[in-house]
Amino acid sequence: MEVVFLFIGIIIGIVVSKTNTVSCIIKKFYPEVEPEVTPEVKPTLNNAQNQDNQKKVVAAITAAIKYHREG
Structure with a gap:
């Protein structure tokens, strides 16, 4: 089993380099x-x-959370 881990480690090292x-x-x-x-x-x-844009974003996020919680 140690040989397998060593072999995989060597392969990973070569690929990364x-x-x-x-x-x-x-x-x-x-x-x-x-x-x-x-x-x-x-x-x-x-x-x-x-x-105005921030209010729209907050409204959209709130609606999405409400929809998600209700299912």
């Missing part, structure tokens, strides 16, 4: 491109709209 190696190679040759952030991308909500 190969995965890390391939990951490093991919990161080296294909670096992640950072997207440009512009201020126009995300519109800002005023305080009244934000509060």
Whole structure:
């Protein structure tokens, strides 16, 4: 039984090391491109709209909990 656990441990070690190696190679040759952030991308909500959205979210969550409890 110990031989089986040792064999499985060795296999897992090899797979993890190969995965890390391939990951490093991919990161080296294909670096992640950072997207440009512009201020126009995300519109800002005023305080009244934000509060209205929060009330809608709370109402939806409350309704879902009530529906789940009633079955």
